[in-house]
Amino acid sequence: MEVVAVRRGVVRSVVVAGLLVLGGAGAGPAGASAGASAGPEADVAYHGQVALAHGRLRIWLVPENEGPAALANATLRVRLSADLADRQALAGGCARAGLREVVCETGQLPLHGRGRHVGLVLDLREREPEVVVRIDTWWNGGATDRNHANNEHVVLALDTGDAYAF
Incomplete structure (x- = not known):
């Protein structure tokens, strides 16, 4: 099991690249323009668990790539329905992207292989009875992904405190 552990400067460059791509006309959540195939085709997938207990959200997930091409890196995004506490101790390779968002690098996604296991412990600003967690690909280097399911x-x-699988 490999845990996300990369320099924060690398994450910032990926975050900045994602912001630049998202700022362009017609950019979708993964940074690909509608109707255009600018890069390789890959099928990124995430599988994991989410658990909420006493105002602390635990997320564990594994990024995978079903191909047909490998990816050098991708960035996944975690969005919450509740505000995050001001201070967070984030895993290496992860950065806060807003009041309710965190982004993390996946690392290399080989063809029919897995990226780094990503583990997050996020403190909420206030204790909530429930939180909606949205996970998606924020940046994938311009690859086309036809299967967003x-x-x-x-x-x-x-x-x-129960774990909910996805």
Whole structure:
């Protein structure tokens, strides 16, 4: 099991690249223009668990690539329905992207292989009875991904400590 552990400067450059791509006309969530195929084709997928207990959200996931091409890197995005606490101890390779958002590098996604396991422990600003967690690909280097069903997830986590799989 490999855990995300890369320099923060690398994450910032990926975040900036994603912002530049998203600022362009017609950019979608993964940075590809509608109707245009600018790069390789890949099928990024995320599988994992979400658990909420006492105002602390735990997320563990594994990025995968079903191909047909490998990716050098991608950035996944985690969006919440509740505000994050001001201070967060984020895993290496992850950065805060807003009041309710965190982005993390996946690392290399080989053809029919897995990226780094990503583990997040996020403190909420206030304790909530439930939180909606949205996970998707924020940046993928311009690759085309025709199957968004396996990389766009919405999970409702109740404040019970139970793990919800996606």
